[in-house]
Amino acid sequence: MEEIEVAPPQANEVRIKIVASAVCHSDLYHLFESMHKDGFPTVLGHEAAGIVESVGPGVTEFQPGDKVIPLFISQCRECRFCKSPKTNQCEKGWASGRHNVMSPADSRLTCKGKKVLQFMGTSTFSEYTVVNQMAVAKIDPAAPLDKVCLLGCGICTGYGAAVNTAKVEPGSTCAVFGLGAVGLAAVMGCKAAGAKRIIAVDINPEKSEKAKVFGATDFVNPKDHSKPISQVLSAMTGGGVDFSLECVGNVGVMCLGVLCGRVGCQRNCWLDRLRRLFCPTPSAHGRTHMEGLCVWRL
Ligand SMILES: NC(=O)c1ccc[n+]([C@@H]2O[C@H](COP(=O)([O-])OP(=O)(O)OC[C@H]3O[C@@H](n4cnc5c(N)ncnc54)[C@H](O)[C@@H]3O)[C@@H](O)[C@H]2O)c1
Ligand SMILES: [Zn+2]
Ligand SMILES: [Zn+2]
Numbered sequence: 323m324e325e326i327e328v329a330p331p332q333a334n335e336v337r338i339k340i341v342a343s344a345v346c347h348s349d350l351y352h353l354f355e356s357m358h359k360d361g362f363p364t365v366l367g368h369e370a371a372g373i374v375e376s377v378g379p380g381v382t383e384f385q386p387g388d389k390v391i392p393l394f395i396s397q398c399r400e401c402r403f404c405k406s407p408k409t410n411q412c413e414k415g416w417a418s419g420r421h422n423v424m425s426p427a428d429s430r431l432t433c434k435g436k437k438v439l440q441f442m443g444t445s446t447f448s449e450y451t452v453v454n455q456m457a458v459a460k461i462d463p464a465a466p467l468d469k470v471c472l473l474g475c476g477i478c479t480g481y482g483a484a485v486n487t488a489k490v491e492p493g494s495t496c497a498v499f500g501l502g503a504v505g506l507a508a509v510m511g512c513k514a515a516g517a518k519r520i521i522a523v524d525i526n527p528e529k530s531e532k533a534k535v536f537g538a539t540d541f542v543n544p545k546d547h548s549k550p551i552s553q554v555l556s557a558m559t560g561g562g563v564d565f566s567l568e569c570v571g572n573v574g575v576m577c578l579g580v581l582c583g584r585v586g587c588q589r590n591c592w593l594d595r596l597r598r599l600f601c602p603t604p605s606a607h608g609r610t611h612m613e614g615l616c617v618w619r620l
Pocket of ligand 2: 347348349
């Protein structure tokens, strides 16, 4: 635990008192797996909720006392991406080419006089943080902050993957691999989209009950089977699922996620793309982890 200084907000910035912050696997990925030296020192955390403590010049939409969720993908509402219904990757975001951290000039955090980078532009594992006003969402004053903090990343990622990206169809069969916050939200999204069968897959047997609470109709633990899980799912569904959502971040599981789909052109296209992405040449190092999740419409 380190004591840090959080500078007052500058023009168009908001200083937030963080009340609740969850741990997303992407925090762990940055810490233990990506480990690029340009990404440190940093304060991790990006899935939080808090209360506005002070605002900088030019801030009109927020005032002290507002309940808010900091956003790691900003919404300037003006750029071509913000205006497009196809993406939400705002061009004014903080992260492009910066190893998941804000540039030192943009960070308001220091520790013993030295700049500390803001992970994902948010740095919510701190009692206070400062973010640009376009990276803040005002929420209902009655919202319980310890619960809605999950809307800062995991819930939107998983739910949106099912509903917006995969566009899960009513009556379809879905497989969801990995049942952390992202996977459970994907299960919830599949259910909301009207999926008839939702097969939740996790190597942790304790996830079974929780997955069913969120709408899974079946739970499969790959460790209970000697065959590859893709074959197990294929047999369970009479030939494969319609939608497969990989919410682990493991390239091997992504391949299995494709293989459990119905045999057909789409499935083969995805497999081909995956192979080219991760095994471009026999001599290249195939990646084993990817920070993100994959959605297959099979
Ligand atoms: N916007 C984004 O793209 C975005 C946002 C949030 C998280 N992520 C990524 O999504 C992934 C999941 O995040 P999370 O916070 O829900 O993670 P988590 O660690 O809470 O959950 C992962 C789950 O996967 C299970 N699992 C591990 N190996 C497995 C395997 N081989 N087969 C089946 N299940 C397995 C674990 O038991 C665990 O329940 C991570 O890779 C994270 O980096 C991406
Ligand atoms: Zn996250
Ligand atoms: Zn924008």
